[in-house]
Amino acid sequence: ADVLDANRRIADDVGEHLDSHGILSVEFMGSTGSGKTLIIEKLVDHLAKNGKRAGVIVGDVAGDDDYRRIKAHGAEVVNVNTGKECHLDAHLVEHASEKIDLDAIDCLIVENVGNLICPADFPLGTKKRVVVISVTEGDDMVRKHPVIFQIADAIVVNKIDLAPYVDVDLKVIQTDLKRIAPHVPAFMTDAKHGENLETFMDAILDE
Amino acid sequence: ADVLDANRRIADDVGEHLDSHGILSVEFMGSTGSGKTLIIEKLVDHLAKNGKRAGVIVGDVAGDDDYRRIKAHGAEVVNVNTGKECHLDAHLVEHASEKIDLDAIDCLIVENVGNLICPADFPLGTKKRVVVISVTEGDDMVRKHPVIFQIADAIVVNKIDLAPYVDVDLKVIQTDLKRIAPHVPAFMTDAKHGENLETFMDAILDE
Numbered sequence: 365a366d367v368l369d370a371n372r373r374i375a376d377d378v379g380e381h382l383d384s385h386g387i388l389s390v391e392f393m394g395s396t397g398s399g400k401t402l403i404i405e406k407l408v409d410h411l412a413k414n415g416k417r418a419g420v421i422v423g424d425v426a427g428d429d430d431y432r433r434i435k436a437h438g439a440e441v442v443n444v445n446t447g448k449e450c451h452l453d454a455h456l457v458e459h460a461s462e463k464i465d466l467d468a469i470d471c472l473i474v475e476n477v478g479n480l481i482c483p484a485d486f487p488l489g490t491k492k493r494v495v496v497i498s499v500t501e502g503d504d505m506v507r508k509h510p511v512i513f514q515i516a517d518a519i520v521v522n523k524i525d526l527a528p529y530v531d532v533d534l535k536v537i538q539t540d541l542k543r544i545a546p547h548v549p550a551f552m553t554d555a556k557h558g559e560n561l562e563t564f565m566d567a568i569l570d571e
Numbered sequence: 572a573d574v575l576d577a578n579r580r581i582a583d584d585v586g587e588h589l590d591s592h593g594i595l596s597v598e599f600m601g602s603t604g605s606g607k608t609l610i611i612e613k614l615v616d617h618l619a620k621n622g623k624r625a626g627v628i629v630g631d632v633a634g635d636d637d638y639r640r641i642k643a644h645g646a647e648v649v650n651v652n653t654g655k656e657c658h659l660d661a662h663l664v665e666h667a668s669e670k671i672d673l674d675a676i677d678c679l680i681v682e683n684v685g686n687l688i689c690p691a692d693f694p695l696g697t698k699k700r701v702v703v704i705s706v707t708e709g710d711d712m713v714r715k716h717p718v719i720f721q722i723a724d725a726i727v728v729n730k731i732d733l734a735p736y737v738d739v740d741l742k743v744i745q746t747d748l749k750r751i752a753p754h755v756p757a758f759m760t761d762a763k764h765g766e767n768l769e770t771f772m773d774a775i776l777d778e
């Protein structure tokens with residue numbers, strides 16, 4: 365419990381610091397391979413089209429794959445390797461954000477390590493938290509990991525184009541979401557071909 | 572480090588206990604929704620066809636979805652809900668195995684919680700550890716989470732039928748496996764339609 369309290373205090377500091385620069389900040393959590401980076405790549409493009417600049421902090425256990433993909437879209441990016449840790453924490457994000465010129469960006473995006481469990485207990489200080497799952501993981505992800513959906517500000521159920529190939533009925537996922545996290549807006553997207561992605565991005569950027 | 576040492580000691584006890592009953596034991600780790608339960612369902616059927624009986628311990632954060640799916644195949648199953656913990660540990664498996672009549676089974680199967688990070692550091696005492704990923708997560712899973720592939724006894728890259736829909740080149744995954752875990756046998760499977768699954772099951776059961 366001490367670890368969680370300490371993290372929450374640092375998260376509050378991070379949040380205040382970002383607010384003082386007038387920056388909107390959004391975290392993306394979710395399962396490994398659910399499509400977090402692809403959605404962030406498109407979000408960076410969407411922001412640029414509206415004349416807004418993005419800073420991105422990418423958390424991964426090892427390597428710089430996601431860092432390179434997002435950097436190619438022209439954002440200011442910082443890579444954080446977590447090693448044995450299966451989630452980012454506010455302390456890591458505090459230090460990573462020091463490497464970004466906060467006066468040169470309008471929006472800070474954080475991609476957490478793929479994990480549907482621990483991130484729920486470790487807020488990072490961002491204004492919004494989005495959880496991303498994909499239909500290819502099966503139709504039971506929501507009821508199996510209720511907490512991370514309940515603490516989110518938005519939910520993305522991605523890869524809906526693949527639902528027929530994994531025998532997943534989207535209505536089962538929607539029913540679980542209504543029961544488990546009725547207060548959280550949910551978006552069914554196909555990030556690859558763009559379906560419903562604009563709707564999600566406008567909603568999360570308060571446009 | 573104390574936690575890892577304590578876990579290893581209990582895992583050794585579990586291993587000795589299973590050996591004394593002449594039981595083959597296999598753990599399935601891997602990403603959420605990669606196909607662990609589907610593979611276990613087919614493994615239980617495969618064992619039954621060869622006159623062998625399976626006991627299964629299923630770890631999930633919440634609910635009994637996987638428990639019910641596997642029970643329907645006639646195996647002796649125990650459900651373990653891990654709550655806030657993102658992985659099983661040897662202590663949980665020790666207690667769960669007490670609920671199974673070890674003289675009535677030939678093979679014990681353990682399904683870990685979906686997570687490509689922590690399970691690597693928490694052996695459960697089984698003779699073999701298998702890690703399952705699916706191509707729908709992208710082609711970078713191996714280089715992003717090297718440790719869990721290096722400590723495994725076998726690797727399953729599942730859902731190869733879906734590779735064309737997510738722009739994944741299987742050769743990229745195979746090249747990473749050769750570089751990162753050259754000593755570990757890898758199987759490219761489609762558990763839904765059965766491709767290469769028999770080959771994997773025969774290999775893991777030493778038939």
Ligand SMILES: Nc1nc2c(ncn2[C@@H]2O[C@H](COP(=O)(O)OP(=O)(O)OP(=O)(O)O)[C@@H](O)[C@H]2O)c(=O)[nH]1
Pocket residue numbers: 395396397398399400401402403430477478522523524525526553554555556557707708709710711715736737738739
């Ligand atoms: N068909 C389809 N493929 C998608 C979609 N979204 C992502 N993908 C594919 O899914 C794979 C994983 O996407 P990423 O963006 O790397 O996922 P991620 O959540 O960032 O993965 P990690 O950071 O490794 O946890 C890639 O091969 C993408 O091309 C989608 O909506 N439809």
Ligand SMILES: Nc1nc2c(ncn2[C@@H]2O[C@H](COP(=O)(O)OP(=O)(O)OP(=O)(O)O)[C@@H](O)[C@H]2O)c(=O)[nH]1
Pocket residue numbers: 500501502503504508529530531532602603604605606607608609610637684685729730731732733760761762763764
């Ligand atoms: N097309 C296709 N679908 C598959 C394959 N293997 C599993 N699936 C589907 O993938 C989804 C997830 O499968 P599960 O067996 O529940 O995966 P799991 O790893 O046990 O999931 P968790 O226990 O929740 O982490 C289900 O909808 C399966 O039907 C495959 O090889 N090909």
Ligand SMILES: [Mg+2]
Pocket residue numbers: 400401402430475
């Ligand atoms: Mg990513």
Ligand SMILES: [Mg+2]
Pocket residue numbers: 607608609637682
């Ligand atoms: Mg399962």
Ligand SMILES: [Zn+2]
Pocket residue numbers: 449450451482483657
């Ligand atoms: Zn964790």
Ligand SMILES: [Zn+2]
Pocket residue numbers: 450656657658689690
């Ligand atoms: Zn863990």
